Amino acid sequence: MKFRVDLDARGYEVHVGHGTRALLESIIRDRAPRAQRAVIVTSPQLRVLPWFDFVTGVEADVVEVPDGERAKTPATFVELVETLAQRGLSRDDLVVAIGGGAITDLAGFAAASYLRGIDFVNVATSVAGQVDAAIGGKTGVNLAAGKNLLGAFHQPIAVVCDLDVLETLPPRDFRAGMGEVVKCALLEGLDGEGLRSMSFDAQVELAIALKARVVSGDEREGSTRALLNYGHTLAHALERASIAQGRDDLRHGEAVAIGLAFAARLARALGRLNDAGVAVHDEMLASVNLPTRVPDHYDTLDLLEAMKHDKKAHHDLTFVLAGPEGFSVVRGVDTELVRHELEQFRGES
Numbered sequence: 001m002k003f004r005v006d007l008d009a010r011g012y013e014v015h016v017g018h019g020t021r022a023l024l025e026s027i028i029r030d031r032a033p034r035a036q037r038a039v040i041v042t043s044p045q046l047r048v049l050p051w052f053d054f055v056t057g058v059e060a061d062v063v064e065v066p067d068g069e070r071a072k073t074p075a076t077f078v079e080l081v082e083t084l085a086q087r088g089l090s091r092d093d094l095v096v097a098i099g100g101g102a103i104t105d106l107a108g109f110a111a112a113s114y115l116r117g118i119d120f121v122n123v124a125t126s127v128a129g130q131v132d133a134a135i136g137g138k139t140g141v142n143l144a145a146g147k148n149l150l151g152a153f154h155q156p157i158a159v160v161c162d163l164d165v166l167e168t169l170p171p172r173d174f175r176a177g178m179g180e181v182v183k184c185a186l187l188e189g190l191d192g193e194g195l196r197s198m199s200f201d202a203q204v205e206l207a208i209a210l211k212a213r214v215v216s217g218d219e220r221e222g223s224t225r226a227l228l229n230y231g232h233t234l235a236h237a238l239e240r241a242s243i244a245q246g247r248d249d250l251r252h253g254e255a256v257a258i259g260l261a262f263a264a265r266l267a268r269a270l271g272r273l274n275d276a277g278v279a280v281h282d283e284m285l286a287s288v289n290l291p292t293r294v295p296d297h298y299d300t301l302d303l304l305e306a307m308k309h310d311k312k313a314h315h316d317l318t319f320v321l322a323g324p325e326g327f328s329v330v331r332g333v334d335t336e337l338v339r340h341e342l343e344q345f346r347g348e349s
């Protein structure tokens, strides 16, 4: 199945299904006909997996970067662009990112910067990568001051989501990716039964279709793309606090799950959602075994402070919230109300 991200000349297809990695060669021939070389960016841990059998149709070198979030540093980024230069990549050549969101973010940023921008293809190998990170052109690495603070918008020329490769994904990473799937299902108005009635493949397709459609309408997050940040205000605060405490004990999707449960309660406190709506959020998150409570070691006031400084907020408390007329970005939510709701939420058994 194919979904189009429709951005005129910069538009591209997201190829989803079982065995779609075999399409890579024809995708490159079609989308980058002048390419003679490719650099495949991946991690040593992924390179040895049984599905790592890619044919590009051009001269290709594999370059290994550290696994997971450790790939997303300015130092690794510079090392990677130096390698692209050493391998003699020209403006006609391309980068192929094969990995989870960390690798597609890093490799995409290298492709955005090298020679002021060359083509890249994302082969997304995690659930989070397939339904979210690989699509939409947000690329970048982390700074000491926070996640994803150094980066660029640069769209890939194609995205490949092979559902077969998810078989080797560790269970915790699989579950975490489902946090983004649940987010998309909620944004699409599904309830627990609606989600359960779909196969896993259909759930992934629903999330990809939503992301492709939203990015097509609002590439730079000027309006509707911001709705994809549902659950992310508290999630980013938890991630910041977790890194500040040197714990790094929460996956992004787990933090999003907690953020979704909280956003539902905040919407209820503002009279935008009823108890049944809150229960739908809890049920959907529980059905994929995701956490819905803030771990004890996070301090409410620290989280409140971090939420105010979320890079997507505008120096106030900004949330995406459900409402009678659908979801919207709500700015300037009262600090005292948020603190109270967060305390209540934490007190729930």
Ligand SMILES: NC(=O)c1ccc[n+]([C@@H]2O[C@H](COP(=O)([O-])OP(=O)(O)OC[C@H]3O[C@@H](n4cnc5c(N)ncnc54)[C@H](O)[C@@H]3O)[C@@H](O)[C@H]2O)c1
Residues within 6 Å of the ligand: 043, 045, 046, 049, 067, 068, 069, 072, 099, 100, 101, 102, 103, 105, 125, 126, 127, 128, 129, 132, 133, 134, 135, 136, 137, 138, 139, 147, 148, 165, 166, 167, 168, 169, 170, 173, 176, 177, 252
């Ligand atoms: N650019 C965006 O729009 C966007 C959106 C969401 C998330 N992100 C970023 O994505 C990252 C999270 O992505 P992620 O959850 O994929 O994490 P990740 O890339 O860190 O991967 C998690 C782990 O899963 C392993 N893995 C990936 N695919 C595998 C497979 N098929 N089999 C076995 N192991 C596999 C990785 O090697 C890694 O150890 C974060 O850095 C986040 O900031 C970016």
